[in-house]
Amino acid sequence: MENGTLNHGVDTGSTITIKGILSLLMQNIIDEQTSDKRVISLGMGDPSAYSCFHTTHVAQEAVVDALQSDKFNGYAPTVGLPQTRRAIAEYLSRDLPYKLSSDDVFITSGCTQAIDVSLAMLARPGANILLPRPGFPIYELCAGFRHLEVRYVDLLPDKGWEVDLDAVDALADQNTVALVVINPGNPCGNVYSYKHLKKIAETAKKHKILIIADEVYGHLAFGKNPFVPMGVVGSEVPVLTLGSLSKRWIVPGWRLGWFVTSDPSGMYREPKAAVPRILEQTDEAFFKKTINLLKNASDILCDTIKEIPCITCPLKPEGSMAVMVKLNISLLEDISDDIDFCFKLAKEESVVILPGITVGLKNWLRITFAVDSSFLEEGLRRTKSFCQRHAKQLQRY
Numbered sequence: 001m002e003n004g005t006l007n008h009g010v011d012t013g014s015t016i017t018i019k020g021i022l023s024l025l026m027q028n029i030i031d032e033q034t035s036d037k038r039v040i041s042l043g044m045g046d047p048s049a050y051s052c053f054h055t056t057h058v059a060q061e062a063v064v065d066a067l068q069s070d071k072f073n074g075y076a077p078t079v080g081l082p083q084t085r086r087a088i089a090e091y092l093s094r095d096l097p098y099k100l101s102s103d104d105v106f107i108t109s110g111c112t113q114a115i116d117v118s119l120a121m122l123a124r125p126g127a128n129i130l131l132p133r134p135g136f137p138i139y140e141l142c143a144g145f146r147h148l149e150v151r152y153v154d155l156l157p158d159k160g161w162e163v164d165l166d167a168v169d170a171l172a173d174q175n176t177v178a179l180v181v182i183n184p185g186n187p188c189g190n191v192y193s194y195k196h197l198k199k200i201a202e203t204a205k206k207h208k209i210l211i212i213a214d215e216v217y218g219h220l221a222f223g224k225n226p227f228v229p230m231g232v233v234g235s236e237v238p239v240l241t242l243g244s245l246s247k248r249w250i251v252p253g254w255r256l257g258w259f260v261t262s263d264p265s266g267m268y269r270e271p272k273a274a275v276p277r278i279l280e281q282t283d284e285a286f287f288k289k290t291i292n293l294l295k296n297a298s299d300i301l302c303d304t305i306k307e308i309p310c311i312t313c314p315l316k317p318e319g320s321m322a323v324m325v326k327l328n329i330s331l332l333e334d335i336s337d338d339i340d341f342c343f344k345l346a347k348e349e350s351v352v353i354l355p356g357i358t359v360g361l362k363n364w365l366r367i368t369f370a371v372d373s374s375f376l377e378e379g380l381r382r383t384k385s386f387c388q389r390h391a392k393q394l395q396r397y
Contacts, residue, residue: 223318
């Protein structure tokens with residue numbers, strides 16, 4: 001019991017990791033499972049677990065050919081293979097008003113290492129960094145490890161989860177080294193317009209701070225706003241773009257990421273294998289299929305959420321693979337908070353959903369919809385039944 005509420009073994013006084021709390025939720029199911037219900041996870045952003053989401057044959061064949069060539073068994077350069085860096089520079093340059101070179105690209109073990117390396121480069125005594133809330137918890141963990149002070153900039157749910165630029169003005173000072181922008185949004189499922197990205201760039205320029213653009217969900221947009229990379233404003237403000245093959249190619253286990261410096265004006269600049277085939281030869285039909293699957297899944301999610309009074313969705317997902325929904329605890333008679341909700345849901349219905357506190361918003365939920373439609377429909381049906389059982393007497397539906 002913590003402050004009068006059950007915390008189910010979760011230490012809310014420290015940083016909560018997504019994998020950590022999902023592990024606790026899964027263990028809760030294993031320890032308490034009394035039925036033969038299949039476990040449905042709407043908590044982890046790994047669509048590769050479902051047969052409808054699988055990578056392109058080009059990617060698989062490229063890796064096999066690279067392995068069988070016997071040309072890549074030795075140590076690679078620390079910054080990555082030259083041909084890989086060149087291919088990523090060409091791939092990203094397609095959407096930019098200038099050309100990146102291989103010297104702008106650095107290869108990492110997934111986007112998580114790109115985050116850690118980026119923060120390590122920026123860390124110095126007394127420095128602070130502006131992180132979005134809700135956001136991705138790895139940033140806070142890496143900042144703490146690098147002794148960077150974290151200052152949170154709230155995202156505005158009633159404005160499509162836009163960055164609160166007034167908050168940036170209030171929080172930024174001479175020791176602020178960067179503002180993190182996640183687009184398409186994780187965990188909110190939003191996609192920023194060019195107009196908003198331009199305003200973010202203008203604000204960062206005013207405060208002379210760099211923008212870290214987390215675009216791991218780049219191009220996974222299916223709403224009114226097309227995906228626009230932050231690098232388009234690189235001539236106005238330096239941008240450090242983070243990305244990976246993980247989401248767009250549905251290969252999170254391959255752990256191939258990158259960070260890229262977009263600074264054509266040189267404002268921040270100091271003296272300073274299989275991938276080419278995957279980037280260059282993947283058929284556009286593969287990407288369209290993935291987008292259609294995600295859009296259909298988001299439609300199923302939002303239509304069902306409307307039938308559950310205690311859960312509301314302020315913004316229908318327009319990109320990425322997850323969405324934030326608001327949990328109204330006052331309509332439930334024996335649920336104390338989002339953590340309690342998720343643990344009891346896992347125990348009673350074998351459905352795993354991520355509590356919002358994990359990404360910075362208490363009494364919200366993060367639902368991942370990159371799952372097979374039959375699993376998604378069943379998981380949401382069970383969630384609805386759970387909410388009906390726990391609804392206050394006058395609110396039963």
